[in-house]
Amino acid sequence: MKSFTIEARDAGCRFNKYLNKLMPEAGSGFLYKMLRKKNITLNGAKAEGNEVLNRGDVVEIFFSDETFSKFRGEVAKEVPTFSKHKLSKNQIVFENEHLIVAYKPAGLLSQKDTEDSESINELLLTYLADKGELTAESLRSFKPGICNRLDRNTPGILFFAKTAASGREINRLLKERRIRKYYYAVVNGIMTEFIDSKLYLTKDTEGNQVRITEGPISSDSVPVHTDFTPLKHNTDLTLVRVCLHTGKSHQIRSVLQYLGHPILGDPKYIAEGDRYHMRNTYYRNTYHLHGQQLLAYCYLLPKEVGEPLSDLSCRVFRSPVPEDFAELLMKEFDAKGDCHAVLEIPGTKRLPVRGTDQRNE
Numbered sequence: 001m002k003s004f005t006i007e008a009r010d011a012g013c014r015f016n017k018y019l020n021k022l023m024p025e026a027g028s029g030f031l032y033k034m035l036r037k038k039n040i041t042l043n044g045a046k047a048e049g050n051e052v053l054n055r056g057d058v059v060e061i062f063f064s065d066e067t068f069s070k071f072r073g074e075v076a077k078e079v080p081t082f083s084k085h086k087l088s089k090n091q092i093v094f095e096n097e098h099l100i101v102a103y104k105p106a107g108l109l110s111q112k113d114t115e116d117s118e119s120i121n122e123l124l125l126t127y128l129a130d131k132g133e134l135t136a137e138s139l140r141s142f143k144p145g146i147c148n149r150l151d152r153n154t155p156g157i158l159f160f161a162k163t164a165a166s167g168r169e170i171n172r173l174l175k176e177r178r179i180r181k182y183y184y185a186v187v188n189g190i191m192t193e194f195i196d197s198k199l200y201l202t203k204d205t206e207g208n209q210v211r212i213t214e215g216p217i218s219s220d221s222v223p224v225h226t227d228f229t230p231l232k233h234n235t236d237l238t239l240v241r242v243c244l245h246t247g248k249s250h251q252i253r254s255v256l257q258y259l260g261h262p263i264l265g266d267p268k269y270i271a272e273g274d275r276y277h278m279r280n281t282y283y284r285n286t287y288h289l290h291g292q293q294l295l296a297y298c299y300l301l302p303k304e305v306g307e308p309l310s311d312l313s314c315r316v317f318r319s320p321v322p323e324d325f326a327e328l329l330m331k332e333f334d335a336k337g338d339c340h341a342v343l344e345i346p347g348t349k350r351l352p353v354r355g356t357d358q359r360n361e
Contacts, residue, residue, distance in 0.1 A: 002068055006057040008097060009142045011308065012165025015042060016049035018059070021141045023071035039063065053164075079129045079136055083122040086130075091123075093157055093317055098166035098308050100124060101157050101299075101317045106290040110149040110158060121146045124160050133162070147171055151250065153267070156183070156296020157319040165308050173302065174247070180300040182345050183242040183252060186293040186328055187261040188276040191230040191238040197255055198225050201248050209268060210250045212258035224251050228259075231342075232333040236279060237264060239333050241343075242294075253292060264328075266292035287331075289324050297321075298345045316348050 010018060019031050019040065034040045035049050039062045042051060061068060087102075094101040102124055104110060109119035128134045128144060147159040147170045159174075161167030173179050202211045202221045213221070225245035232239040238261065242252055250269075256262055257269040262276055269292075270280050283289065301315045321329075321339040329335040335342045 002061040002063065004059045004061075006053045006055055006059065007138075008055050008165075008308070009138055009144070009163045010053055011055040011163060012168045013053050013142060014049075015047055015051045015053055015059075018053060018141055019049070022059075023068070023073075024140075025073045026071035034061075079134050079139065082125040082129065083118045085118060085123065085126075087123045087127045090320060091120075092127075093319065094315075096311075098161070098163045099170070099312070100160040100162060102160050103320050104150055104155060104158055106153045106155045106322065109152050110146055120158060121160070128162070148174060148247070150296055151253075151292075153291025154294050154296060155319070155322050155325075157299060157317055158296075159299075163308065169306050169309050173305070177245065178302045178304075181244040181247070181296070182298040182300075183244060184295045184297050184325075184343055185240045185242055185252065185256065186264045186325070186332075187238050187240050187256055188236070188264055188270075188279060189238065189261045190233050190235075191228065191240060191261055192233075193230070195228045195259065197227060197259065198223065199255060199258065200224065201251060201254065203249070210248070210254045212254045222246075222248060224248050224255065226252060226255050228256075232335075234332050237283075237328075237332055239329070241345075252294060263292040263294050265289040266294075268292075283328075287324050287327055290322070293325055293328060295319060295322065295325055297343055298348075300345070300348070316345070318343075318345075 004022070016028070016031065019026075020028060023031065031040065032049055035047055038046050041047060041060045043058055044060070063071070091103045092100060093103055102120060104120040109117060111121045112119040124146070125134065125144065134144075142164050144160065144162045145167070147161055147167060150156055150158060159170045161170060200213050200216050200221045201224045202213065202217055204211055211217070223246070227243045227245070229241040229243075230238050231241055240261075244252065253263055253266055253269050262270045262274070264280060265284050270276055297319045299317045301312050303313050305313045318340065321343070326339050329339055329342055333342075
């Protein structure tokens with residue numbers, strides 16, 4: 001008989017998924033049969049397989065050592081190497097037992113797109129492995145990972161679930177649009193009025209772009225809701241606060257292009273023949289810009305946050321400000337002092353210098 005006590009990383013996982021990861025060679029049909037026959041039990045009782053596991057639950061498997069080893073498959077003795085590089089200390093905005101809020105710089109993928117590429121997800125896995133929080137055994141039941149994504153050249157903060165339960169809760173909050181998401185963008189042209197934009201987005205998979213229209217143009221068209229608040233401008237550019245109500249790929253970039261204010265430095269939504277192309281090139285070269293000047297700056301969690309993240313109720317998380325973005329703020333918009341004092345979010349307290357998260361009471 002084998003006995004396993006559920007730890008924090010597996011809490012929130014469904015029992016059948018836990019068993020599939022624990023014994024990948026067994027097959028779902030066989031595992032359900034063993035559950036019916038009580039050869040596999042949960043807390044000493046018969047289980048259906050759809051139970052949500054809690055920390056401290058005890059799983060007992062009444063197999064011989066030979067049978068259990070067969071269904072386990074070959075077990076890795078060491079944690080795999082996830083990335084060649086290490087995470088910088090300033091990339092961890094917040095961390096507790098269940099969750100990391102991490103900063104992704106421009107140029108880095110959120111998740112790798114090829115076997116050999118690296119991403120913030122792999123860097124965070126390496127970070128946990130180096131801390132001793134990952135083992136070959138733990139990875140068989142749950143692999144930590146990011147909960148939301150940013151475009152490669154968009155810097156900002158992301159949620160990274162260290163446990164299954166925290167992943168389920170963050171994903172629920174994101175799906176239900178309970179997390180308020182604020183971005184900042186430096187856009188071409190002068191925007192003077194607040195814009196509450198409700199449009200439709202259609203993917204162009206061949207060109208890896210999206211098309212924005214007033215109404216749906218195909219069955220793939222989806223509604224997108226974004227609002228834009230202009231804060232400062234010079235003769236060429238406007239600093240805009242963006243509130244993202246829906247979260248679709250390239251949403252902010254494509255909507256701003258549609259509105260006639262493409263984001264400065266955007267290589268995809270400012271074509272060579274665009275009226276802003278020369279200006280875009282000038283600023284990109286002057287400030288050595290790394291892609292579009294768009295920053296996923298702030299996430300506000302709601303009051304009602306479920307376990308195991310209930311202590312993060314009303315928490316506000318802010319991103320570090322990249323050097324090129326900060327230089328634009330200081331030189332083009334005459335921003336004084338700490339950048340966070342300029343990038344204010346409605347309904348939150350002014351952020352202390354060097355701080356990156358706070359509680360919004």
